[in-house]
Amino acid sequence: MPKPTPAPPTLPIDRVGEIARPVVVAGADYPSGSLQPLHSHRRAQLLFGLAGMMQVVTQDGAWVVPPQHAVWIPSGREHLSRMLLPVTTCSAFVEPEHAPRQAQTCQVLEVPPLLRELLIEATRIDPLYAPNSREEDLMRLLLAEIGRAREIPVHVPLPQEEKLGALCRSFMMAPSIRSRPGEWAEQLHTSERSFNRRFLAQTGMGFQQWRLRACIVNAISRLALGHSVTVIAYDLGYERPAAFSTMFRKMTGHVPSAHPAALGAVRRSR
Structure with missing residues (x-):
């Protein structure tokens, strides 16, 4: 029906x-x-x-x-x-x-x-x-x-500061759990400690928490487009898809293949 x-x-x-x-x-x-x-x-x-x-x-x-x-x-x-x-x-x-x-x-x-x-x-x-x-x-x-x-948890806060905001938007296009705060600090010509304080003040989240949230949002988007869990996991920097699935379930309450975004993609393909 x-x-x-x-x-x-x-x-x-x-x-x-x-x-x-x-x-x-x-x-x-x-x-x-x-x-x-x-x-x-x-x-x-x-x-x-x-x-x-x-x-x-x-x-x-x-x-x-x-x-x-x-x-x-x-x-x-x-x-x-x-x-x-x-x-x-x-x-x-x-x-x-x-x-x-x-x-x-x-x-x-x-x-x-x-x-x-x-x-x-x-x-x-x-x-x-x-x-x-x-x-x-x-x-x-x-x-x-x-x-x-x-x-x-699919909200990714964005900094108001122009240079930091540009880095965040760029990262959201291709996020990775392997990205490190020291790499971002270098691009902003500041120390890692100063960067971490600056990031928390601008977003209300620590860098690692924000990075994980950006990865989750990216994964949900790609599940809705029909991408495989394995490909998404490797693209996000995970060595094993099982580790990605564990993190995803902890954050969303669903394993990736059972998330509504993935189920919707399956229904559309039939």
């Missing part, structure tokens, strides 16, 4: 803010490579990728959103969205005073089956749903489930 897909949005996204309801949900389809330039919403947004894969970038960092995951974007947070694969989305736009999450930066969230079905069903609801109705009850449950959703 085919999986249900969201109904088309009943109103343009730029009119969502006009609807006097705590939460409004709309669905949309985007082709691969499409870009929504830097923008913000008065409402908080839960952007769910029913299919495909997205990247969300803010001044604070970058988040990769695998299939069957969502990104929570706080109210007023400027962001751009890039579709790395064709994407079908469900977006829940939440009035700030009803926001079920208090994070000040974006979060990528797991979407369990109940939350998924609530989002899909909500796209079929008239945005002007009646108070004290089944539809309002569904929206209340939707907000509760958004608040309960588990965050996954």
Whole structure:
């Protein structure tokens, strides 16, 4: 049986803010490579990728959103969205005073089956749903489930400092666990100790923790594109794929082959 897909949005996204309801949900389809330039919403947004894969970038960092995951974007947070694969989305736009999450930066969230079905069903609801109705009850449950959703570690903070930020962006294109802070310090003409202090101050993370996070994000992106676990492991600098799989499971809760990004790639290939 085919999986249900969201109904088309009943109103343009730029009119969502006009609807006097705590939460409004709309669905949309985007082709691969499409870009929504830097923008913000008065409402908080839960952007769910029913299919495909997205990247969300803010001044604070970058988040990769695998299939069957969502990104929570706080109210007023400027962001751009890039579709790395064709994407079908469900977006829940939440009035700030009803926001079920208090994070000040974006979060990528797991979407369990109940939350998924609530989002899909909500796209079929008239945005002007009646108070004290089944539809309002569904929206209340939707907000509760958004608040309960588990965050996954796919945020890579980016430094504001120009030279360090350029090094980080370059590293994210081809990350490796073998990269050493001393190598970065040389490129910045500073001592390793000064570099480590500078990196922590700019990103809020130690270099090794940040390096591992960048490797995880890269791996998730490549799993979604159908790359093999073995090739990804070696490209990231691991001597044995098993060591990569252990690290990946510790960070994400899934072995690579069972991650939603990998499972989505398998489904698309059939």
